[in-house]
Amino acid sequence: MPLAKEATNAGLRVVGLDVDQRKVNALASGRSHIDDLGDADVEAMLASGFIATSDEEVLARSAAIVVCVPTPLDEDHRPDLSAVEGAVKAISRQLTPGTLVVLESTTYPGTTDDVVRPLLENSGLVAGVDFHLAFSPERIDPGNPKFGLRNTPKVVGGYTAACGERAVAFYSRFVEQVVPVSGTREAEMAKLLENTYRHVNIALVNEMAIFCDELGVDLWEAIEAAATKPFGFQKFLPGPGVGGHCIPVDPSYLSYTVRKLGYPFRFVELAQEINERMPSYVVARVQRLLNRHRKAVNGSRVLLLGVTYKPDIADERETPAVPVARALLELGADLAFVDPHVKGWKVGDVTISREEDLATALDAADVTVLLQQHAAFDLGMVEERGALVLDTRGVLVENERVERL
Numbered sequence: 160m161p162l163a164k165e166a167t168n169a170g171l172r173v174v175g176l177d178v179d180q181r182k183v184n185a186l187a188s189g190r191s192h193i194d195d196l197g198d199a200d201v202e203a204m205l206a207s208g209f210i211a212t213s214d215e216e217v218l219a220r221s222a223a224i225v226v227c228v229p230t231p232l233d234e235d236h237r238p239d240l241s242a243v244e245g246a247v248k249a250i251s252r253q254l255t256p257g258t259l260v261v262l263e264s265t266t267y268p269g270t271t272d273d274v275v276r277p278l279l280e281n282s283g284l285v286a287g288v289d290f291h292l293a294f295s296p297e298r299i300d301p302g303n304p305k306f307g308l309r310n311t312p313k314v315v316g317g318y319t320a321a322c323g324e325r326a327v328a329f330y331s332r333f334v335e336q337v338v339p340v341s342g343t344r345e346a347e348m349a350k351l352l353e354n355t356y357r358h359v360n361i362a363l364v365n366e367m368a369i370f371c372d373e374l375g376v377d378l379w380e381a382i383e384a385a386a387t388k389p390f391g392f393q394k395f396l397p398g399p400g401v402g403g404h405c406i407p408v409d410p411s412y413l414s415y416t417v418r419k420l421g422y423p424f425r426f427v428e429l430a431q432e433i434n435e436r437m438p439s440y441v442v443a444r445v446q447r448l449l450n451r452h453r454k455a456v457n458g459s460r461v462l463l464l465g466v467t468y469k470p471d472i473a474d475e476r477e478t479p480a481v482p483v484a485r486a487l488l489e490l491g492a493d494l495a496f497v498d499p500h501v502k503g504w505k506v507g508d509v510t511i512s513r514e515e516d517l518a519t520a521l522d523a524a525d526v527t528v529l530l531q532q533h534a535a536f537d538l539g540m541v542e543e544r545g546a547l548v549l550d551t552r553g554v555l556v557e558n559e560r561v562e563r564l
């Protein structure tokens with residue numbers, strides 16, 4: 160959608176094709192289904208000629224086709240390319256000579272060449288000869304007020320040099336800086352490196368958070384001190400675990416590829432182990448906090464503040480709030496949550512009670528866990544009114560009632 164918006168703004172005639180008819184209907188009637196676009200943006204796009212459809216025949220009339228479908232993991236934590244394959248098969252059925260096809264979905268190196276290209280060539284057309292093929296990773300950071308599609312450099316790798324040039328020319332029409340690389344594999348790997356780098360560095364500070372607590376060191380302060388170094392250090396913060404559909408998922412695409420070589424990608428697997436342990440560590444800290452005040456989790460009112468995986472957005476995918484809530488429920492907690500971005504929240508079969516008013520919710524809770532720091536939260540109020548507070552984001556001032564992770 161951000162790409163559709165920028166391309167429409169640049170004067171291209173853009174069609175959004177989706178298999179989800181509800182999304183198509185919503186877009187066609189001017190309603191946005193994502194955080195980064197408002198209804199007004201969709202209205203403006205429609206006014207400039209944007210069309211949403213579920214009719215794959217539009218592919219035959221398209222000069223450039225950009226594939227942005229999901230790439231999740233299957234039940235065994237292996238890459239699930241079914242959406243990519245479904246989309247590419249549709250393109251193959253409709254492919255006409257001269258078309259540019261770009262895959263943007265995050266995936267393991269080799270997907271464009273080994274999976275997408277043969278499916279497209281089933282059309283009888285040949286990549287690099289009859290049509291152009293490229294990979295360009297999606298780099299959207301939802302909720303980021305500074306960097307959007309237009310001003311985030313776009314990495315592009317073509318199947319052939321001519322494919323790369325065609326894709327660079329396409330993106331240059333609505334992205335300020337396009338970064339060509341020599342092939343599709345390098346572009347695929349660039350995206351996985353970016354996300355694996357975040358995953359590993361978050362795991363590093365998460366592991367440090369656990370032992371710093373035992374050592375009696377304020378890690379949050381140490382991180383701020385380290386971050387004053389103007390070179391060679393980038394700040395990462397601990398938290399209740401990693402969420403979203405990228406950071407917890409994408410490194411598995413890379414470890415899957417490496418495992419096929421016969422050995423593990425140890426950094427990724429270790430980072431996964433540490434990050435996945437954080438929700439249970441948060442629960443252990445809640446238990447300890449209550450215990451220090453002669454209370455048990457069983458029967459206590461536990462308030463979760465913020466249940467999305469990122470601040471100030473509504474996206475709940477892979478949020479660590481779910482394993483935190485599940486473990487607290489198992490221990491017999493009476494759970495409630497406050498989140499201005501989430502209207503209803505279920506964990507398994509259990510509907511968690513939603514509190515509208517922060518002050519009332521804080522007053523009713525035996526312990527409050529700040530899981531996500533939405534801008535809408537009055538942090539001063541949390542500090543003052545929370546009977547006991549565990550702050551997993553390091554934004555509250557500690558006292559005898561308030562603990563940071």
Ligand SMILES: NC(=O)c1ccc[n+]([C@@H]2O[C@H](COP(=O)([O-])OP(=O)(O)OC[C@H]3O[C@@H](n4cnc5c(N)ncnc54)[C@H](O)[C@@H]3O)[C@@H](O)[C@H]2O)c1
Pocket residue numbers: 176177178179182227228229230242243245246247263264265266297298299300301404405
């Ligand atoms: N959203 C982000 O912030 C972000 C950032 C970087 C990378 N990515 C990557 O981009 C890709 C897409 O992510 P997303 O969050 O937009 O996914 P999403 O879950 O929002 O899915 C995008 C759309 O694809 C549609 N779709 C599924 N199969 C289809 C098919 N065969 N034909 C047509 N449409 C189909 C879905 O109905 C959905 O509307 C993923 O690989 C993701 O890892 C996303």
